[in-house]
Amino acid sequence: MKEVSRVVQFSTKNKGKYEEAARVAASHGIQLVHLNVEKYEIQADDLAMIARVAAEQALKDPSAWAIVAEDAGFFVNALNGFPGPYSSYVYRQLGVGGILKLLQGVDERGAYFASAVACCSERGTFCFEGVVKGNVSLEPKGIHGFGFDPIFIPDMGDGRTFAEMDVDEKNRYSHRAIAFSKFCEWAKSSL
């Protein structure tokens, strides 16, 4: 593998997201620096569009030369994709209990997490996406991660929820790790 030593800023207010992404990037020889600035997110059904607008706003910081922003969502099939792009708001208002209550008596438990990473630099804005499929558990389990991790069991795992996995294990499967890996592969040859 070609040795690279690049620094990219990741604009996010979520420390858990930053930690997951930084480990993925480090494994590709890219250093992610946490950029915690106020920005607004647009309302849209398209994660890539939300991430793109966030990254382009953040690039207005004149000290930055390449910035990534990420938007992620938890999509529950039986709820028509809810909470989707509004997952962090819904998590704050209803918690995992709200999703479990909406699924009471519902047999179809399929769900997925999706992530869109947008990188904005002088070369333009490029987006990279990752998805992980799985099911909503019957009750919350685990203490790691954040958001809806305690109720999501990825298909590729052994039946445990994301919140029952430490960061490195979650990164073997997660939507965010997939999207950031794609970004890093691109960045190594293109940035």
Place this chain on the structure above:
Amino acid sequence: MKEVSRVVQFSTKNKGKYEEAARVAASHGIQLVHLNVEKYEIQADDLAMIARVAAEQALKDPSAWAIVAEDAGFFVNALNGFPGPYSSYVYRQLGVGGILKLLQGVDERGAYFASAVACCSERGTFCFEGVVKGNVSLEPKGIHGFGFDPIFIPDMGDGRTFAEMDVDEKNRYSHRAIAFSKFCEWAKSSL
């Protein structure tokens, strides 16, 4: 009352909102014209901020001299204010049934609708707000209005839901009518 004949554009994709607002404005001698253009909404907990950004975007249309935009939300006390600023998204994904399911077994049924109208013109951007308090019904009733109207019983009414009232009757109580009335009073002396 001073006779005025003013035309103001209302930027919205929701025809029901336009019809309610246009009647309120007409009763104040102001003609609201429906402006149906693509715009993005920001994600924020503050309705006035969302309306303000929407109005300021719409004013970029060079033919406009004064534009109003409105953001409204349905805030359920027992759900920590959910769905709030994301009411239209939540309505599309979960419908009124989702709110009723989240409130199953919950005695506290208090809720309110809030509206923020932002007017953007050469004079700057000004916001006007309206709130109507009430309760979430046990089941949906009525065919008028839109969104969560079938499950909202305003305190000032006679026990019927907003969806059991025609536009003129809803306008006697509604958050939107209150906010647009404040706007119109201001517009008559200031625009």
